[in-house]
Amino acid sequence: MARPVPKNLRVYMNGHDMSGYARDIGPLTWKYQELDATVLTDAVKVMLTGQPEISPGTYNGVLDNTTAETTHPIIGAGNGAPDYVMAVIGSASTAVAGDPVFGGYFQQTGYYVEGKDVVGVTIPFSNRGVDIPAVYDNPWGVLLHASIATTAANTAIGIDDYGAATSLGGYMAYQLLTSDNNVTISVQDAATNLNASFADITGMTTGAIRAFANNRKAGIITLARTATVRRYLRWQIDMGSATTATFVLAFCRETRY
Amino acid sequence: MTLQIAAIASSIAGLTVSGVTLKNTTGIPETVDPRQPTIFPRPDGFVSGLTIIRDSTGIASQARKTAQYNLTYRLCYTPIGAGRGLFDVYGSMVTAAFAFLDAVIANDAITGLVDITPQDVTAFGPVSDPAGVMFHGCDFVFMITEFIN
Numbered sequence: 001m002a003r004p005v006p007k008n009l010r011v012y013m014n015g016h017d018m019s020g021y022a023r024d025i026g027p028l029t030w031k032y033q034e035l036d037a038t039v040l041t042d043a044v045k046v047m048l049t050g051q052p053e054i055s056p057g058t059y060n061g062v063l064d065n066t067t068a069e070t071t072h073p074i075i076g077a078g079n080g081a082p083d084y085v086m087a088v089i090g091s092a093s094t095a096v097a098g099d100p101v102f103g104g105y106f107q108q109t110g111y112y113v114e115g116k117d118v119v120g121v122t123i124p125f126s127n128r129g130v131d132i133p134a135v136y137d138n139p140w141g142v143l144l145h146a147s148i149a150t151t152a153a154n155t156a157i158g159i160d161d162y163g164a165a166t167s168l169g170g171y172m173a174y175q176l177l178t179s180d181n182n183v184t185i186s187v188q189d190a191a192t193n194l195n196a197s198f199a200d201i202t203g204m205t206t207g208a209i210r211a212f213a214n215n216r217k218a219g220i221i222t223l224a225r226t227a228t229v230r231r232y233l234r235w236q237i238d239m240g241s242a243t244t245a246t247f248v249l250a251f252c253r254e255t256r257y
Numbered sequence: 258m259t260l261q262i263a264a265i266a267s268s269i270a271g272l273t274v275s276g277v278t279l280k281n282t283t284g285i286p287e288t289v290d291p292r293q294p295t296i297f298p299r300p301d302g303f304v305s306g307l308t309i310i311r312d313s314t315g316i317a318s319q320a321r322k323t324a325q326y327n328l329t330y331r332l333c334y335t336p337i338g339a340g341r342g343l344f345d346v347y348g349s350m351v352t353a354a355f356a357f358l359d360a361v362i363a364n365d366a367i368t369g370l371v372d373i374t375p376q377d378v379t380a381f382g383p384v385s386d387p388a389g390v391m392f393h394g395c396d397f398v399f400m401i402t403e404f405i406n
Contacts, residue, residue: 003321003404005371094365 002091010088010095010147011059012175012248013074015216017147021061021071023120025087028102029055030139054139056085056106059123063113069214071121079111082129084218086175086248088143095146097234098159101250103173104139105129105220135222136171141252144187145235147177149246157193158234161253165191165230168254169223172204174247176217181242182208187251189230198234203227204251208240229253260324261369261403266298268367269330272360277332277353289333289386294353299331299396300387309405322405327376330399332357333392337383350393354378361399372402 010019033050064070086103088095107129112122128134142161172187187204190197201223209217223229235249263282270281280286280297289295306327313321334350337343358375367373377398384394 003371007372 004089004091008090008095010090010248012086012088012147012177012218013059013083014078015084015175015177015211015218016069016074017175017177018059018061018071018074021064021121023060023062025059026057028087028139029053029057052137053127054104054106054137055127056087056102056104056125058125059085059121061121061123063119063121069216075108075121075123076111078108079123080108082107083125084173084175084220085125086173086218086250088146088248088250094148095143097143097145098161099143099146101141101143101173101252102139103141103220103250103252135225136169136252136254138252138254138256141170141173141250142233143248143250144233145247145249147175147246147248149178149244150237150239151244152239154188154234154236155195156234157195158188158190158198158232160193160232161251162231162255165189165228166253166255167226167228168257169225169227170229170251170253171220171222173220173250173252174206174218175249176206176209176211177246177248178216179209179211179242179245179247182210182240183242183245183247184208184238184240185245185247185249186236186238187249188234188236190232190234191230193232198232198236200236201227201229210242211245225254260405262304264369265367265373265401265403266328268369269328269361272357272364272367274353274357274360277357279357285387288388288390289392291336291339291390294332294334294350296330296332296357296397299329302329304328306400319406324401324403324405326401328399328401330357330397331380331384332394332397333384333386334394335392337391337393347393350395354381354395354397357397361397370401370403374400374402376400 011022032052035048035050037048038046065072089100107126109126110124185206186200188198266282270279277294282298285297309324335346379396381395383391
């Protein structure tokens, strides 16, 4: 068993790697509303499960305003708007495919700066932002591609995140940190974990995107709730005219009806 | 799961520090080559400060535990008096010492452990090699954190 430690946690926001500024983030919340359905003849309280609250909690970091893309310009400017947030629970100094990922599109509800030992920033997040459909109530997926510079398409085998194919859909979450031209990031699946067996999951593609300075890219793309996802998963990239791209990609396979 | 001291010591010995030779526990010199600055596990006091804290319930072979202990390394840079002046090489020794610290602090490839944290740099000045020859050097104390199970 690999036990995570805080230093291996990675936090990405809107295409920016905020890990080097983050002191902590959380609690990563996935909490269902309890609806009281107790009637007079029940011996004990009876609860129904309502809609969940999903939130990354509070981001605590170090204030840095020395360059254009650090905590103050990035997070301060985003106050009051939703952010694409991804927290990777790494089990080693470099996150690997299969590591758990908490991700979503969350409303940033504040921006606090306070100086104690260091001048720190505190960013509270609320629940899901309204701009994208809330199709899935599961914020947890698996990492497919860690934050590593990539120069070519993927020809490696994938991961087995669930042990079987599913037909309950899912979604991909991506953070494109850098690219020197347009790239297309996608999720592929396969019934057999061989390079030749992998094919794009229809719809699981970013289309051509590029990370510019002060305009990085992040997003969530969903499948239909009945979409089939085969057993093995891997990342894929069409480099196009780009020679390098650094991105983080996760996939949440829905396994619940 | 066993403690990973051998892998940790081997991984530290595998770091690259310009102008300095790093030794593993299997290569501690009996006499340090005066022409080659050397960092080696200090034989008298290599491991110290061991604590093991239980993190979960369960029997001994299954319970999660956290082990912490200190490892002490010694830098023998140049024999004292080897230059024309007593402190000719002192500045270079300081540079080499901090280059080793930089290598440890910034390295993500040290295997076998959860974390390594420099705790102290002691005996900064005259230190002896295992044969008793006095060198310009210092001792480094690193705190190691390992998970058991």
